[in-house]
Amino acid sequence: MTALADVPVRNVLAAIADAAVRWSDADFPPRVRVTGRIAERTGYSVPVVEYALDRIFFSITQQELGATIRSELGSLAILDGFASRPDRPDAWAAPAGSVCVISSRTTIGVAIVPAVFALCAKNDVLVKDREDSLVYAFFETLAQELDEFAHAARASTWSPNDERAPDLRTFDAVAAFGADETLAAIRGMLSPAARFIGYGSRASAGYVTRESLGSREQATEIARGAARDLVLYETEGCLSLHTLFAERGGAVSLEEFGGILAACVEQANVEFPIAQRGAGAAARIARQRNLAAFRAAGGRGAVFASDAAEYAVLVEPPSSEPPQFLPRTIGIVGVDGPRDALAYLREHALRLEGFALSEKRADLMRAAVDAGAVRLARFGELQHPPLSGDHGGWPRIAEFVRWIDRTL
């Protein structure tokens, strides 16, 4: 029996949504305390942290949670006990049991959404929290909303060889974020029957068609969104824009588009101030800028960047080079069609999470799918996956339940 086993699912959802409403208030004292700690841990500016927290907590509503559950499981009632299903046996989506969510080296609050859905499925949940204790603080609010959460939702920090580290063999399901090696190591520690939901290393790309570069106005609209996708979370997220394909032959040239994008990045830098950077990251951006300037001086490509290398937009870097993976730095890779983009992604073995598209064209969407993307979005929305979306290609709640059929 899990701690939430006897709590009607509607009460669970209501309590989670109420806690999220409290956390949506920027003046909510626990959020105020955590905001500073997150800024300290990540180096991100406070406006970026505030933005991230707003995105998380405004999205957690009873309606969104309910809609996602109904879509994946058929009904809410099926989480409370046996329920009938059209053309299938009656079934109960019982809790998987105990769930562990491990987030390491992630941006902000990445563990919260899977933890919330695992709780909606009435599991006992343990989250490996970050030093900023965001999840711990949110779980405290949950417990204030509903007593059972005090036992159902726990968050803690530990390191791999820590005495406090839980025995992962005891969990029925584990969701983990991290590098592939980390995920493989975690997977190896689980019980053979345990479910494993791994969110491995992925990058995101964008694609701008020549039709979308038909005028400066159109190009600016796209660039505004791309700039936001680029600068948020310092280009460090799996849904950050890491490379941008643009078709040659539009009315707006790639170089002109690069200039427009750079102007939009400068605007976005005002809304989302730059994080604290080490000398190394700054030096690497400056080097990329200078190398691109060298190429541009030789008639190959162009570069737009600030003197202090706060950002860099590289136009037509050699396609033999992989994306830069540097804060607020992006290459506009010129292509003649989606096939070129696919070839680039394959050459550099880039596994895609998101693909931003400037228009809903069938061949583009097909290319995105072929590239392995699990999220297609408009520019400017790449980093805003809906709560009800299938993050990382996984369903939100389905992996956290144990189906029990009843045919008697």
Add this chain to the structure above:
Amino acid sequence: MNVSHGPEPVKGYRSQADAFDAEILQCIERRTVPDFNDLALRIFAHQLRYNEPYARYCASFGVGIDALPNDWEAIPPVPTQAYKEAALCTFDPAKAALAFETSGTTRGVGGKHYMESAALYDAALLAGFHDAMLSGASARLRYLLLVPNPEERPQSSLGYMMRKAAQAYGDGEERWYLRADVLDVDAFVSDARRAAQERVPVCIAGTAFAFVNLLDELHAREIASLPLPAGSRIMETGGFKGRTRIVGRAELYEELSRIFQLPQERIVAEYGMTELASQYYDATFDAARIKRSPPWLRPRVVGPDGKTLPAGIVGALVHVDLANRSSCVAIQTEDLGLAVPEGGIILLGREPGAQLRGCSLDAEQLRAIART
């Protein structure tokens, strides 16, 4: 702007180039540069005339023959990667006296550093090596070399440098142990023991990775000690680029000192790169192992805006090497470091990239995947 290089040098080039080379050679021989700023700026102007890709690059910063800086620190440094993009020289590269391949880091894409005068290059490397490595040497050393043999890898600047040093300062019996990237450890052990019996001091030169490899192999052979004759020394250079096993420098030196029974001050780190004609060496008596340059080579530590940072602040390393007369006098590296108020730099090495955190994004891993 009068920019040209190619098979038909602009009239006057030869005499100008020869005059510069003679002037720089004199500075190297005398170990002093009377007016570094003046000479650096004159060499830079020469390169603006005859090194077209470099001149175009400088022009993009508003710097040219008609708009020369008045301070050597304002000479635009060319990024080292640019050597992979163009032939950066003041002369027809087909007529180069020396051409060394730059490392491709881990992507394997290399460039070339072309030099017009072997005499200038040799003088710069030998003077630096002599002053840093041979102080107190009472006899000619025997060179045991864990670096690429120029016979096998003529494009390696490190191999060339060590052959020159061995020829100039050795006992005539230098040995090379790296063949097709494999270290001949048995031959090395045999030669080291023979040198000990003959009481001939040796100079072992190798990359950090080669030394780690050597130590591993000695350990595997259960050789706990291989004492070298008094007066022996070690030159360690390079790093662990693209390698999997990385050992801290302090740990490495401690182990080398123990096995070869050599005082740590006899282990000297050289810091150089193919794109430079001159090298830095540790001032071995500093605990911090500050790197010192010869008078014709000056470092700058710069911020992202390219401006020189105050001493003690970490930034990217730029080197202004007057012996690079026929290529680019100012080079921006991929290394980080900081200047020391009393002179010299502390090298922090290559920045592996910000530790990226994404929701599932591990940039280093993605980079690694992309490299393969």
